[in-house]
Amino acid sequence: MKPFAALRMGAVALTAVAVAAALGGCAASNDAADASAPEVTFMLDWTPNTNHTGVYVAQKLGYYKAAGIRVKILPYSQNGVEASLGNGVADFGTSTALLTTKARAAGIGVVSVLNVQQQPTQGFGVLKSNTAVKSPRDLDGKTVASYGASEADFILKHMIQVDGGTGTFNSVTMNTSTFEAVFAGKAATAEGFSTWEGVEAQLRGKPLKFFRPDQYGVPANPADSSIAASSAYVKKHPKLARAFVRATQKGYQYAIDHPQKAADILVEQNPQAKLSTKLVRRSQKLLSTKYWVRAGVKTGAADPQRWKDYVDYLVSQGLLTNRSGKPISTAPAAADLYTNQYLR
Secondary structure: OOOOOOOOOOOOOOOHHHHHHHOOOHHHOOOOOOOOOOEEEEEOOOOOOHHHHHHHHHHHOOHHHHOOOEEEEEOOOOOOHHHHHHOOOOOEEEEOHHHHHHHHHOOOOEEEEEEOOOOOOEEEEEEOOOOOOOOHHHHOOOEEEEOOOHHHHHHHHHHHHHOOOOOOOEEEEOOOOHHHHHHOOOOOEEEEEOOOHHHHHHHOOOOEEEEOHHHOOOOOOOOOOEEEEEHHHHHHOHHHHHHHHHHHHHHHHHHHHOHHHHHHHHHHHOHHHOOOHHHHHHHHHHHHHHHOOEOOEOOEOOOHHHHHHHHHHHHHOOOOEOOOOOEOOOOOOHHHHEOOOOOO
16 A cells, blocks of 8 residues: 555656566456456455455456456556546546545546545554654654555644644655655655554564654545546446445445455455565454544445535645646535545
């Protein structure tokens, strides 16, 4: 999983060939639906991981076939999912509230149609053994390993200041795993998911503690992981959009109800990605029991108030820019950012 602002921005130096290999050949995969059924394309935001479990479950268990569609999974593109949706390369793809909103502000036609994650898991990880860093303010003067995303640096600065620090730190852009720098003692922190990098670190015997933005003055991200669609596609093909979203929603619900079985499907469907079964199972259990669910909110639904609070924050801090790169002063219309109309 890639962190917030670095997600799908092409900041990590991976070649298209290497990514395609890591994806386990998923670009050509689809379920066993009738060849005459309409094909829907779905683009991954990175190599297969537990953000994508519901899609692979829906494919493996025949939910797409039952919905009368074929789904072709496309590998990660260095152009980014949002740009690929906007220019018609893909119909749907994995996104986040931040990236969908940034794309809309820049005039790219995308809309979030399934809010996978209901509780945030992204944050800044620090080795638990690093007793010198007890809270964000202790990161003043320290080195932060990043993928070069300005939004991440801005948010960390805000967190440190809310915690009583000055918000001064040294940000170093990495072209490999940022947490390797943390493990090696070359950086105090890096951004990631407690449900992936956090689990991975624990399995390596180097447990992390995470400081989440919503714990330090930043509104909770309403969708650390979501599924976005081409606005033009859903407008032109509302029935296909509903079929895909509802079948995918069913896949994520299955993963919530059966985390271990869903984790095993993800591993099985991506043999060349060489996923660790132990990592995937632990990550999936955390997501299924804690982060994909929220009392009173159905699986995949967007919370209007959370979206509003988050987007208002992005606008107020000058983090949204138009296609000319100038900060916008008015938030994009909610109807352009997300919709629940295709859900079951």
